[in-house]
Amino acid sequence: MRIADKMAFNQVNQNLTKNRSDMADLQNQAATQKRINKPSDDPLASARVLASRTEERGNTQFIKNINNARSFLEFSDQSLGELSEILVRAKELAISQSNDASGNAESRMVTASEIGQIYNQAVQIGNRKLGERYIFGGYKTQTMPFSQAGEYFGDDGDMKIQTHKDSFVAMNISGNKVFLGKGLGGDGIVRPRYEAPTDVNQLKEFQQEEIQRQEQNQDIESNYLETRGPASERRSSRTDKQDPVTGGAGINLFSTLRNLEVSLRTNDKEGVQETLDTLDQAISQVVLARSEVGSRIMAVNNTMDSLQKAVVDNKVAASQLEDADAFQVISDINKTDSTLKATLETSGKLIQPSLLDFLR
Numbered sequence: 378m379r380i381a382d383k384m385a386f387n388q389v390n391q392n393l394t395k396n397r398s399d400m401a402d403l404q405n406q407a408a409t410q411k412r413i414n415k416p417s418d419d420p421l422a423s424a425r426v427l428a429s430r431t432e433e434r435g436n437t438q439f440i441k442n443i444n445n446a447r448s449f450l451e452f453s454d455q456s457l458g459e460l461s462e463i464l465v466r467a468k469e470l471a472i473s474q475s476n477d478a479s480g481n482a483e484s485r486m487v488t489a490s491e492i493g494q495i496y497n498q499a500v501q502i503g504n505r506k507l508g509e510r511y512i513f514g515g516y517k518t519q520t521m522p523f524s525q526a527g528e529y530f531g532d533d534g535d536m537k538i539q540t541h542k543d544s545f546v547a548m549n550i551s552g553n554k555v556f557l558g559k560g561l562g563g564d565g566i567v568r569p570r571y572e573a574p575t576d577v578n579q580l581k582e583f584q585q586e587e588i589q590r591q592e593q594n595q596d597i598e599s600n601y602l603e604t605r606g607p608a609s610e611r612r613s614s615r616t617d618k619q620d621p622v623t624g625g626a627g628i629n630l631f632s633t634l635r636n637l638e639v640s641l642r643t644n645d646k647e648g649v650q651e652t653l654d655t656l657d658q659a660i661s662q663v664v665l666a667r668s669e670v671g672s673r674i675m676a677v678n679n680t681m682d683s684l685q686k687a688v689v690d691n692k693v694a695a696s697q698l699e700d701a702d703a704f705q706v707i708s709d710i711n712k713t714d715s716t717l718k719a720t721l722e723t724s725g726k727l728i729q730p731s732l733l734d735f736l737r
Contacts, residue, residue: 389724396717403710412701422698429698433691435542436684442538443677443684446548450674452507453550457667460502460555461660463495464630468656471637475650482644489641496634500525503556513552522552527631529553540680546673555666558627628659 405414416423470492474485503513503523510518516534523529533554535547553559633655640648 389720392720393717393724396713396720400710400713400717403706403713406701406706407703407710410701410703411699413699419698426695426699429691429695433688433695436688436691439540440681440684440688443540443681446538446540446546447674447677447681449507449512449548450670450677452505453512454667454670454674456502456505456512457555457663457670460499460630461663461667463498463502464656464660464663467492467495467634467637468653468660471649471652471656474641475646475653477646485641485644485649489638492634492638492641496631496638497525499556499630499634500527503552512549513555515549515551515553523556523631527556527629527635529557533559540677541684544680546677546680548673550666550670554627555663556630558629558662628655628662630659630662633659 406412413419413423413426470488473479474488500523504521505512511520511522511531514520514522514531516536517531518536520530522531529552531552533551535551536549537545537547540546551559633652637649637652637656639645640652
């Protein structure tokens with residue numbers, strides 16, 4: 378076969394192009410320390426690396442969600458701990474003034490002032506904020522949950538945050554459950570369902586259920602019977618709503634403290650004694666809410682540990698797929714460099730004769 382000059386030139390050009398391309402790829406690997414710099418380098422490994430990075434970014438966002446929820450839950454737990462302490466103090470004062478041996482009209486009047494301060498402190502705890510959001514207002518985080526009279530202006534919504542795939546945790550606990558005892562025992566109050574919607578159809582069903590639940594709770598609210606209290610507590614605000622027929626276990630903390638204060642100011646020993654059992658139930662109610670918050674904190678902490686381990690595992694898997702072996706890359710660079718030099722030397726001799734040499 379006749380080898381023309383053009384064929385020899387094309388062959389030399391192809392060899393030089395291939396050698397320079399290989400050298401450029403190896404230099405790029407040495408500079409980036411990555412074996413895969415574009416999908417064509419290894420399509421299968423590239424797909425796995427992209428999947429690992431997607432999962433890693435999702436886990437990173439879940440970690441941010443958990444940090445936000447954990448600060449909210451820990452502040453709620455701290456507030457409930459303080460509420461439990463002041464209720465225990467109120468019970469101690471009630472016990473000390475529940476008999477004539479240790480209490481009289483003057484000491485009960487002084488104790489009533491401290492109970493009034495405890496009441497104000499309970500209202501302040503109910504209206505606490507983390508940043509710009511009230512922690513006990515349900516969904517209404519921009520509205521002050523409680524008035525000074527103990528009236529609740531929030532709702533019973535649970536703000537759920539996603540902590541993992543198809544996993545949600547409520548980051549708050551509503552004030553009407555903690556301070557007013559709604560949704561506990563047999564009072565008939567319907568709480569929101571725990572499962573969070575994950576698609577459009579479930580969201581529509583959830584919205585319809587919320588409308589029905591709110592209507593049902595409004596009917597229950599309108600059918601509550603007022604319990605009998607001291608004469609000074611008979612007001613139209615109806616803050617003490619415990620149904621004697623259903624026997625709801627929830628306790629209105631504000632009414633309990635106010636009744637104790639009134640009984641102390643009126644030197645009503647029997648009234649003070651009656652509040653002891655109610656204070657016990659109120660303390661148990663707060664402890665129950667605090668245990669619920671604590672279980673959520675433990676759950677998000679466990680999820681955090683799992684996510685952090687998953688982030689590390691994803692980084693390791695991606696590194697094994699895309700990272701370059703530095704020793705192998707340097708060895709290949711030296712080999713390719715030698716090949717390129719040899720190609721240049723032989724190519725110069727191969728294409729040296731040209732038409733210009735014959736025209737001299």
